[in-house]
Amino acid sequence: MRAFNQLSAYPTLAGKILTRAIMAMLPLMLAACNDTAENKTILLTKWLKAYRLESTSGPKTNKPGNDVEFHYQVQRQKKWWLFSMETWEDLDYDLVSVLNDKTILVARTTKLAxxxxGDSLKQSDTYVKLLTQDGVGEVNICTASTAISAPPQASFVDCMDASADKKRIIKRMDLNGKLIQTVSMDANQWEDLATASNVAFYDNNQQAYLLETAKDNSYCRLVMPGKEKSLSFALTDKTTFKNCSDLPAWEKVMQKKLSLANGFHQIGMNAQTGQKNKPAEQLSPAARPALTPALPPAKAPAAEKKPDSITAQ
Structure with a gap:
């Protein structure tokens, strides 16, 4: 190790070549120490790559992804004396989604954190963050990767705060981590009607919708949270639908086009799922859609009688 440090610090062509070779072999050396074998390298951007490592120890489970781990590296510029060179450094996150060429979403699983x-683990260690190519920007976006959502080709991400049982809060942020707006809605108003903890659908105006589902699946509500009021649409046993996530049934009731909300692993490009969705496109502030519904307010439904049609809260 002492010889390696002396060699890497010595500004000779041979030293630089050997340093590059050792840095390139480091992931393989780490994989060998962990009884894993690298079988694929994925270049996600010019400055970010993923190593797909398949476990070689223990019994095989035959479940997709159960024996596979992903390790990530980012390219950074290092200086030695008067010389500088680009090297690949390990990224201490195991959940990564590429938003565009300069920005990625990162998070840690509880296992990695x-x-x-160890014993110094904090809740913030598993927060979702925005990370930029230069490594300067590292902005907290959300408390959990499971709470992240966005419509297809969006210039923002939504974070759902479901920490309070009777309230749902959606914070919308742009791809620089700047808060665009916050909306909220009442949750779990009826004992037999549970409010989801994440966004289910978006419409063409990029409005978010949350599902509320009865325990026996005979009744469903789709709620559109707003700054001043929330609107709800209902599916009852009088309506033909497969389940509460039946998108065509909701489109028929609402008379508008809907799309499934993308979760953390469906936003942008992701090595873990193999999906390569179109990177998010930047929209001007004037083009960003509002979450506030435009219908006039109406009296909220009584608790003992669930609504069969559109209701404003």
């Missing part, structure tokens, strides 16, 4: 921080 526990291994990194």
């Amino acid at each position: 526990s291994a990194l921080f």
